[in-house]
Amino acid sequence: MLQKSQIKKILKQALRYSLAKQTEILVIQVSSNLTRFANSEIHQNISQDNNSILVRTIFGKKIGSASTNDFSLKAIKKTIDKAILIAKFQKENLDFVSLPCPVKIKKIKLFSFATANCAPQKRAQMVKTIIEKAEKKNLIASGALSTNAYQITVANSLGVFTSFSQTLASLSTVIMGKNNSGYAEQTSWDINKINPQKAAQEAINKVLDDQAPIEIKPGIYSVFLEEYAVAGMLNYMAYLGFSGKAIEEGRSFLSGKLNKKVLGKNITIIDDGLSSRGLPMPFDFEGVRKKKVILIKNGIFKNRVYDSFSAYREGKISTGHSLPQPNDLGAFPQNLFLKNGKIGKEQMIKKIKKGIYVTRFWYLNAHHHNLLMTGMTRDGVFLIENGKITKPLKNLRFTQSFPKALSEVAAISLETKLTGENIVCPALLIKRFNFTGSTE
Amino acid sequence: MRYNCFRHLSMKDLIHKILNLTQMAGAEYADVRIVENKNESITVKNEIPEIVEMNENKGFGVRVLYQGSWGFAASCFPGLEGQIKIKLKETARKAIEIAKSSALVKKKRVKLADSKPIIDEYQTKIEKDPFKISLNQKLDLLIAASKEMRKNKKIKTGQSFFEARKENKIFANTEGSFIKQKIIKCGAGIEALAIDKNEVQTRSYPNSFRGQFKTAGYEVLESLNLKENSSRIAEEATALLLAPQCPAKKTSLILDSNQLALQIHESCGHPSELDRVLGMEAGFAGTSFLTLEKLGRFKYGSDLVNITADATIEDALGSFGYDDEGTPAQKFPIIKNGIFVNYLTSRETAEILNQKSNGTMRAQSWANIPLIRMTNINLEPCDWKLEDLIADTKEGIFMSTNKTWSIDDKRLNFQFGCEIAWEIKNGKIKRILKNPTYTGITPQFWQNCDAICNKKHWQVWGTPNCGKGEPSQLATVGHGASPARFRKIKIGVWKK
Numbered sequence: 008m009l010q011k012s013q014i015k016k017i018l019k020q021a022l023r024y025s026l027a028k029q030t031e032i033l034v035i036q037v038s039s040n041l042t043r044f045a046n047s048e049i050h051q052n053i054s055q056d057n058n059s060i061l062v063r064t065i066f067g068k069k070i071g072s073a074s075t076n077d078f079s080l081k082a083i084k085k086t087i088d089k090a091i092l093i094a095k096f097q098k099e100n101l102d103f104v105s106l107p108c109p110v111k112i113k114k115i116k117l118f119s120f121a122t123a124n125c126a127p128q129k130r131a132q133m134v135k136t137i138i139e140k141a142e143k144k145n146l147i148a149s150g151a152l153s154t155n156a157y158q159i160t161v162a163n164s165l166g167v168f169t170s171f172s173q174t175l176a177s178l179s180t181v182i183m184g185k186n187n188s189g190y191a192e193q194t195s196w197d198i199n200k201i202n203p204q205k206a207a208q209e210a211i212n213k214v215l216d217d218q219a220p221i222e223i224k225p226g227i228y229s230v231f232l233e234e235y236a237v238a239g240m241l242n243y244m245a246y247l248g249f250s251g252k253a254i255e256e257g258r259s260f261l262s263g264k265l266n267k268k269v270l271g272k273n274i275t276i277i278d279d280g281l282s283s284r285g286l287p288m289p290f291d292f293e294g295v296r297k298k299k300v301i302l303i304k305n306g307i308f309k310n311r312v313y314d315s316f317s318a319y320r321e322g323k324i325s326t327g328h329s330l331p332q333p334n335d336l337g338a339f340p341q342n343l344f345l346k347n348g349k350i351g352k353e354q355m356i357k358k359i360k361k362g363i364y365v366t367r368f369w370y371l372n373a374h375h376h377n378l379l380m381t382g383m384t385r386d387g388v389f390l391i392e393n394g395k396i397t398k399p400l401k402n403l404r405f406t407q408s409f410p411k412a413l414s415e416v417a418a419i420s421l422e423t424k425l426t427g428e429n430i431v432c433p434a435l436l437i438k439r440f441n442f443t444g445s446t447e
Numbered sequence: 448m449r450y451n452c453f454r455h456l457s458m459k460d461l462i463h464k465i466l467n468l469t470q471m472a473g474a475e476y477a478d479v480r481i482v483e484n485k486n487e488s489i490t491v492k493n494e495i496p497e498i499v500e501m502n503e504n505k506g507f508g509v510r511v512l513y514q515g516s517w518g519f520a521a522s523c524f525p526g527l528e529g530q531i532k533i534k535l536k537e538t539a540r541k542a543i544e545i546a547k548s549s550a551l552v553k554k555k556r557v558k559l560a561d562s563k564p565i566i567d568e569y570q571t572k573i574e575k576d577p578f579k580i581s582l583n584q585k586l587d588l589l590i591a592a593s594k595e596m597r598k599n600k601k602i603k604t605g606q607s608f609f610e611a612r613k614e615n616k617i618f619a620n621t622e623g624s625f626i627k628q629k630i631i632k633c634g635a636g637i638e639a640l641a642i643d644k645n646e647v648q649t650r651s652y653p654n655s656f657r658g659q660f661k662t663a664g665y666e667v668l669e670s671l672n673l674k675e676n677s678s679r680i681a682e683e684a685t686a687l688l689l690a691p692q693c694p695a696k697k698t699s700l701i702l703d704s705n706q707l708a709l710q711i712h713e714s715c716g717h718p719s720e721l722d723r724v725l726g727m728e729a730g731f732a733g734t735s736f737l738t739l740e741k742l743g744r745f746k747y748g749s750d751l752v753n754i755t756a757d758a759t760i761e762d763a764l765g766s767f768g769y770d771d772e773g774t775p776a777q778k779f780p781i782i783k784n785g786i787f788v789n790y791l792t793s794r795e796t797a798e799i800l801n802q803k804s805n806g807t808m809r810a811q812s813w814a815n816i817p818l819i820r821m822t823n824i825n826l827e828p829c830d831w832k833l834e835d836l837i838a839d840t841k842e843g844i845f846m847s848t849n850k851t852w853s854i855d856d857k858r859l860n861f862q863f864g865c866e867i868a869w870e871i872k873n874g875k876i877k878r879i880l881k882n883p884t885y886t887g888i889t890p891q892f893w894q895n896c897d898a899i900c901n902k903k904h905w906q907v908w909g910t911p912n913c914g915k916g917e918p919s920q921l922a923t924v925g926h927g928a929s930p931a932r933f934r935k936i937k938i939g940v941w942k943k
Contacts, residue, residue, distance in 0.1 A: 043917055045727045048554040049516065052545045055814045055918075056522040056538075057506065076504040079526030086503075093499050096582040098590070100495050127518075127548035135552050149730035151917045181730045256604055257642045333498040335490060369733075370853040374864045374884060376647040381862045381884075381940070383855045385733075404853075404860055404886070406940050443940050444886055446860035447736075 008036045008056075008158055009078065011170050018162040021083045027064035027071075027091050029106045031163040032083070033292055033331055035059040038123070038156045042130040045149040047138045049131060063332055064090040065106065068099040072333050104319035109166040110296045113281060115289045119197040122174035123156035130154065133178070133203040140207040141182050146214055148207070150180030154198055161294035169294045175286065176201050177427055181386055182210040186220055187399050189213025190235065190366050190386035194427050196286060213366060213387035220399040222445055223390060229362030229417070230440035231355060231391065234424035236384075237432045239368040240409050241276070241343050243380060247373055248410075249278075249302055251317050251328070251337025258376045260410050261308050269308045271414040273348070276303040278312060278340035280327065285342045286429045290327060297327035302340065306414070314338040345432040348419025355418045355436045357394035363403070363442070364389040364396055378409040383446065404444035412437050461535070462619045468539040469511045470621060474546070476512040476559060478620035480771060481505075482813035485578060485613040491589040492606045493597060499582065506813040507535075509542040515556025518546025521814040560798040562774060564623030569768025571631045572761060573664030577611035580665045585609055588668060589635075595677035596639045601685040603642040605677070608657040609635045609668055610911075624773040632764060632923060633667040634660030634911060637677055641684035648687035648881060650866055652676045654705045655848050660909030660923065663762045683867060686879050693868055693883040695939035699843030700885055701836060701932045704900075706865055707826060708908035708926035709849045714889040715747075715754050716821040716924070718858035719781050720807075721790035723819075725799065731917050733856025736889065737787065742800075745787040748893030751829055754782035756791060757927075758806060758822035764909030765824075765925035767809075771817035774806035781824065785894075793819050811920035818916050823907055825927030829899035833930050836898050838874040844938055845869045845876065845930075846883045862886040862940060885938045892933060900929035 009017075018032050036058050043051040060083055061074040071094030075086045130152050141148035153176065160170040178201050179192040191209035193201050232240075246253075253259035261269060270276075280297030281287050290296055293315050301309050313321070314329030317338050328338040356364070366387030373380055384403045389396045418436040425431050462479050469477035483505040490498040508521035520541035525534050589607035596605030612632045619625045636658015638651045653659045653671060661667050702710060717723065718735040726734055737745070747754075758776035760766050767776055772794050781789050791807040792800070796819065808817035837845065851864035868883035869876045907927040914921055 039918065041918060042548075043730065044552065045729050046554065046725070049549040049552040050727055051519075051816060051917075052517060052549040053519040053816055053918075054521070054541050054545060057504075057814055058523055071499065073501040074504075075502070076506065076523045077526050082526055089501050093501065093582060096586070097499060098494075098496055098586065100497070127545045128551065131548040131551045138552060147726070147729075149726065151730055153918075179730065183729065256640070258640070258647055333500055335498065369856055372851040372853045372864075374851050375882060377645075381851070381853045381864075383853065383860065385856055402855055402860070404855070404862060406862070406884075444860055444862070446855045446857065447888065 008038060008156065014160050014170065015168065017080055017083065020080055021087060022162060022164050024084050025064060025087045025164065027066055027094065029065035029164050030087065031063040031106050031293065033061040034160040036158040039153065040125065040127065040155065041151055041153040042127065042134055043151045044134050044138065047142060047148050049134060052127060060086060061331055062086050062090045064094045066094045068101055068103045069094045069097040070100060070103060071097055102320045103316060106163045106165055107167060107293050107295045107315040107325060112169050112289050112296050115281065115287050117174065117196045117287060118172045119174045122154050122176045122196065122198040125154040125198050136203040137180055137207040140204065141211060144211055146211060147183045148180060150178065152178045161290065161292065163294065167294040169290050171289055173288065178203065178206055179427065180206055180210050182214055184214040184217035186217050187214045188386045192235065192427055194425050218399055220401045222401045225442045225444050227439045227441050229359050230437050231359060231362060231364045232435045232437065233366050234432050234434050235367035235426060236365045237345065237435050238426035238428050238430040239371055241345060241430050241432060242428045243371055243373065244378065244409060245340055245343060247376060247378055249312065250339050251312060251314065252335065254311050255317065255337065260377050264308050267308060268306050270303055270306045270410060271416050272306045273416055273419060274303055274306050274413050275346035277301050277344050278342050279344055280342040282342065285344065285425055285431050287342065291329040292331045293329040295325045295327040295329065300326050312338040312340050341429060343430045347421055347423045347433040349421055350418050352420050352422060352434050355420060355434065356391055356396065358418060358436060359391045360393060362391040363400065364391050380409050381406045402446045403442045405441055406443040407441045412440060415439050458617060459625065462617065465509055465535060465539050466619065466621050468536060469509065469543060472540065472543040474511040474513050474543060476621055478510050478618065479507060480813055481507040481617045483615040484812065487578065487611045489585060489589060489609040490606060491586065491593045492604055494590050494593045496586055508813045509539050510816060511542045511546050512557060513543055513546035514550045516546050516549035516553050517557060518542045518549055519816045520545060557795055558798045559794040560803050562622065562794060562804065565769065565773055566625045568627045570629045571662045573631050575665035577633050577665040578613060588673060592637050592673035592677045595674050596637065596681040598678065599681035599685055601641045601643060601688065602639050602681050604640040605681065606638045607673055610657065618769065618771060618773050620773060626769050626773055628768050630662060630767055631664055632660060632662050633664060634658050634909060635668040635671055635673065637673050637680060639681045639684040641688050643688045646688045648684050650680045650684035651848055652680045654908060655850060655866060656912065660764045660911045661762045662764055662766050687867060687881045690879040690881040693880040693939045697935050697937050699840050699932060699934050700936040700938060701840065701843060701845045701930055703845065703847035703930050704904065704906055704928040705908050706846055706849050707928040707931055708910065709852055710863065711754065711824055711826055711926045711928060712821065712910055713852060713854045714858060714861055714892065715781065716824040719790050720819045721792045721796040724790060725796060732915055736857045736859050741787055743788055746785055747782045747787045747890055748785045749896045750785045751899055752782055752785045752893050752896055753780065753827040755780050755825050755827055756822050757825060760823050760907060763823040763907040763925040764911065764923045765822040770806045770808045771810045772804060772808045774804045777806045779805055791819050791821065809922055811922065815920050818920065820915065820922040821913065821924040823925035823927060825907065826899065826931065828902045828905040828929045831898050831900045833900050833904050836900060836930065836932055837871055837876060840871045840932065841873060843871040844880065844883065845871055846885065859889050861889065883938065884940045885936050886940050887936055895934045895936065896931055897934055898932040900931065904929035
């Protein structure tokens with residue numbers, strides 16, 4: 008990976024070279040390593056080094072974009088020329104005002120040398136720990152452990168120059184018995200905070216007695232959703248509900264509902280790109296400082312997120328939620344937090360007379376823009392009877408409106424989890440959840 | 448292909464240097480892919496070109512087998528002078544180092560099915576190079592289509608799309624293969640979004656998710672007549688706003704070929720991938736109900752159901768010359784007269800079944816390892832004319848154009864939603880129904896197939912976004928289908 012000073016030198020030269028009225032260059036350097044295991048052995052093991060250099064050029068209201076992964080000044084100049092050519096041939100986008108101006112960026116430390124330099128032998132050792140624990144119980148382990156390092160740099164001709172280095176370690180495992188499977192994942196910027204013993208135990212606990220799962224009649228049940236399942240819901244809400252273009256174009260369940268009640272009174276969702284409880288990033292992909300945005304407060308839609316394009320257009324200030332440009336999502340919340348409650352998970356389960364315990368959802372998809380969703384349960388679904396988990400169930404299909412589900416939350420756990428989707432959320436007890444089928 | 452940074456070194460020399468390095472370090476097998484990609488993506492929304500993007504990237508990946516375990520390392524070419532040779536050596540050594548660490552957690556040695564060394568070149572047949580057509584020419588067609596959709600006042604957004612991809616690829620391995628391929632893919636389509644009060648409906652042409660894709664040139668966009676189809680699509684989207692809800696019941700379902708393509712993809716293609724069957728994807732995408740004892744005897748569908756994998760169809764999106772292990776593109780049956788007869792295989796997985804690879808290993812880019820991917824997985828046509836099939840259906844529903852899809856981790860329980868449906872009563876197409884959905888269990892569904900339309904209605908649909916693996920890879924695949932009828936299918940799984 009190139010040093011910040013080297014990148015600064017290249018970008019300065021590149022910006023000086025550009026003849027466009029405004030020019031932006033976003034550089035993403037990635038070094039990623041991933042060890043996959045299945046059938047209790049490592050079967051895929053990879054390393055990738057790559058760069059993305061994304062150039063945006065502006066002539067009045069005409070925008071051109073081009074990108075390359077070649078870091079030579081020659082290639083960057085060629086990419087700038089291409090972006091300029093595209094901009095010149097472009098039609099005007101009347102809503103465009105300007106690239107963002109420089110702002111002071113908060114310093115965040117999210118780089119671990121142990122993660123960036125994690126040797127494949129260390130990853131193999133961590134994987135081995137999981138496999139050995141599973142094999143002691145005659146179970147089969149699969150999953151993945153990744154260690155990645157990123158450096159993101161944004162510069163533009165209005166004076167923006169900002170850079171941020173980040174590491175990310177992520178472990179997921181599926182432990183399979185003869186009849187059932189269990190799941191666990193851990194995410195941190197620091198590999199030393201990933202605990203394979205604990206992850207293995209969490210997944211193994213779901214398979215321990217490995218009874219044959221029973222079939223339950225589809226219908227409406229109370230449901231206990233672990234944090235993984237809740238994160239799956241919120242992830243889709245981000246794409247179809249909170250993303251800027253979905254709201255602007257009237258496709259979101261939030262369109263036209265500012266300051267109106269859209270979810271239950273006990274639901275508060277914020278986006279906080281600066282919080283160390285998640286995986287923060289001090290600025291967005293245009294170099295604008297991230298701001299904490301309260302999206303939903305006590306069930307009421309309070310604010311949306313903005314990038315510079317949508318902010319200028321609506322006379323607002325960018326909240327620092329731009330993705331790499333151009334994109335078809337608009338401003339996007341990448342650091343969601345669902346506010347936790349005050350009750351322990353065991354206490355929540357005790358509240359359920361008859362219901363279903365779901366570890367995680369699988370293959371979610373939206374039947375409708377209003378977030379009527381379908382998906383399956385996976386890796387740990389159980390019957391709850393009289394406040395106790397009693398039997399494993401065959402996996403179930405649900406067809407359920409997510410906003411409606413989040414309007415019927417009976418309890419929210421005190422404990423929260425940071426998931427692989429970069430969502431921090433608690434477990435939920437939802438009064439009514441519509442299961443519409445089951446699998447064999 | 449000759450990169451400027453290697454002007455003093457031929458590509459062949461370069462590749463041999465990398466392969467030699469791995470062999471000297473003790474690799475029992477190694478392959479190298481050097482890939483150069485060029486991509487163009489255009490989205491026009493409400494007559495404004497919202498996204499016009501050009502991307503170029505290049506790099507190389509080295510895959511090694513060391514003491515029966517895999518290692519893979521990939522890198523882009525560093526732009527700074529003097530770093531290139533260092534990076535090449537470093538990457539090859541890293542692949543070996545990774546393979547050695549894989550061997551620390553190993554149950555069995557990976558063995559590869561035999562394969563003959565091949566020296567060859569392959570190129571997609573195109574009429575017009577999409578990268579030689581001016582941006583203005585492309586924008587004119589796309590803006591005209593968007594404008595036409597927006598003439599309908601209920602259309603909130605009228606979008607048109609174009610994509611072009613060019614891939615120059617060299618594959619070489621330690622067994623003596625050296626294969627050059629140049630593959631060009633193009634796709635285009637339109638989408639109308641109608642909104643009225645709380646109702647939102649979408650119609651697309653010729654398919655959803657950015658249209659139809661082929662291994663072909665710019666002629667794909669020209670042949671689609673996007674503008675000519677815009678007002679019809681806009682009208683259908685508007686009609687859906689007022690249409691009644693698809694009812695919930697069991698009935699006869701006729702699927703249009705563009706929806707059947709995704710049905711084949713999810714419920715026939717993915718379950719027949721042998722890596723899934725062997726548990727290699729259990730930690731992420733899941734496994735498959737199509738376990739090994741079912742090979743050659745499992746009744747997958749009715750006698751009419753013949754599913755074929757065919758990577759040799761000219762202009763189909765899943766076509767190529769050789770896969771990313773150097774195995775030639777092939778055509779073979781997966782389901783024959785309703786019986787499951789073949790998996791999609793790689794050299795590693797085929798060896799387990801004492802077979803040879805049927806050539807389905809593909810990687811998204813130089814940065815990824817190849818995985819077993821669908822090629823063109825097709826439902827072979829039968830004899831019915833579509834009009835006769837509808838006339839033969841007393842009561843049922845005709846669904847077209849995928850909107851949503853979901854299937855369990857063993858590929859059994861699925862649920863799909865389509866953009867539009869038409870009621871069928873007494874052999875005639877009646878009113879439009881909105882939000883059509885259907886659900887089922889894979890083998891039961893295919894066993895209920897009682898009619899498939901003829902070759903005239905058959906076409907290969909390109910699916911440019913098939914996801915698999917960790918880190919996630921997208922593959923471009925194809926599915927040939929003509930409309931087909933399925934009896935006693937549960938439709939209308941809808942509750943607000």
